Amino acid sequence: MTGLTGLRAVHCRAALIDGEFAADVRITAQRGVITGVEAGVAAEPGDERLGVVAPGFVNAHSHAFHRLLRGRTHGGGGDFWVWREEMYRAAGALTPDTYRTLAEDVFREMRDAGYTAVGEFHYVHHRPDGTPYAGHAMELALADAAVAAGIRLVLLDTCYLRGGVGLELSDRQRRFGDRDVHAWLERWHALRDAIAADPRRRALVSLGAAVHSVRAVTPDDLDVVARELPGDVPLHVHLSEQVAENDACLDAYGRTPAALLAEHGLVGPRLAAVHATHLTDGDIALLGDAGASIVMCPTTEADLGDGIGPAPELRAAGATLSIGSDQHAVIDPLEELARLELDQRLRAQRRGVFTPAQLWHAGSVGGARALGLGEGLPGEGRDAAGLRVGDRFDAVELDADTTRTRGAELVQLPLVARAGDVTATIVAGILTRKE
DSSP, rough: OOOOEOOOOOEEEEEEETEEEEEEEEHHHHHHEEEEEEEEEOTTTTTTEEEHHHHHHOEEEEOOOGGTTTTSSTTTTOHHHHHHHHHHHHHOOOOOHHHHHHHHHHHHHHHHHTOOOOOOEEEOOOOSOOOOOOGGGHHHHHHHHHHHHHOOOEEEEOOOOOOOOOOOOGGGGGGOOSSSHHHHHHHHHHHHHHHOOOHHTTTTEEEEEEEOOOOOOHHHHHHHHHSOOOTOEEEEEEEEEEEHHHHHHHHHSSOOOOOOOOTTOSSSTTEEEEOOOOOOOHHHHHHHTOOOOOEEOOHHHTTTTTTOOOOHHHHHHHHHEEEOOOOBOOHHHHHHHHHHHHHHHHTTTTSSSSSSHHHHHHHHHHHHHHHOOSSTTTSOOOOOOOOOOOSSSOOOOTTTTTTTTOOOOOOGGGGGGOOHHHHHHHHHTTEEEEE
């Protein structure tokens, strides 16, 4: 890195505005918020000169500790459930200190790849035997890692109380769980206060919530979450990632996971359903009619052999698409966006399932909406991605003249560029250039 610089004015050779690239764009900012966007103008003295600039990419689903498994699980084959055993072993070895170091490295890799915000779906709360750490040690380790890395973090503190439908937590899962849903909520509120009490943390870190999955809670727990979690808090859930999850839910409750969540009042605009791979037509209608967010994780879903979810059908039904790197087999927002389109081409046997403008939207506005970051919330009319007055100044600079990108139309860069073509990121008005 060449260092950190607070920005008041930049001049971009081109910048994404309302879904299209405009030339010679001057952007002004104060305290990390965009105050002016003007296209077709010359640079002024003192302006920071940038190339091709777009809103920063948003990683709406991350498990930072899964990075430990990259390149270590491919030799034996298997499926998600086999991979999960390796994941449990990795989780069991974490301490607050090791997690802080690991997470900072992961968050720096994200930032250098073009992500400017991340939703960390966090459930490694306690010591391996389930006894609590003092002072939210694991959660604040993640918060401090994000501050050090210079990335915006929405910490999705997760309710994880059961080892499966009708099962207690196993010894390997014990550190994930609180005593009950009320204890989780009590800890959640105390954690929110702890983050807010530190000016350095609260500048970049906010607290969201998650229910791990319908496997990890009871229907009564869902009722409590719906009733007692503050209504303005984004709520994430792993949904129908595996056929076995659907089968267990149907056997126990006679409903799909999406229908069970809806019955207990959790399907709405604040819900972000992660994966949503194996859905019925009824599930798609439920999520779409509610205006829910959908977090697709194409590289992880491919790595684990999960399947290809009905992304275009969900979008057509009214849901908002976003992306996540999940287990970090790959950390590259442009790869996720390309795979979002290319996997659907394989499924539909046609090209152009999503337009390039729709991919830009999924990479930025969609993720911000899923994480409750303001941009793209219902009623704000964010049908197109772009830099605009009033937004946080979170942005990415791309090199459109590498051997990979040269000659491409700028709007088509999600299908051409990769993380190696990212040259700088801006988070809250702070510019970080890659060496």
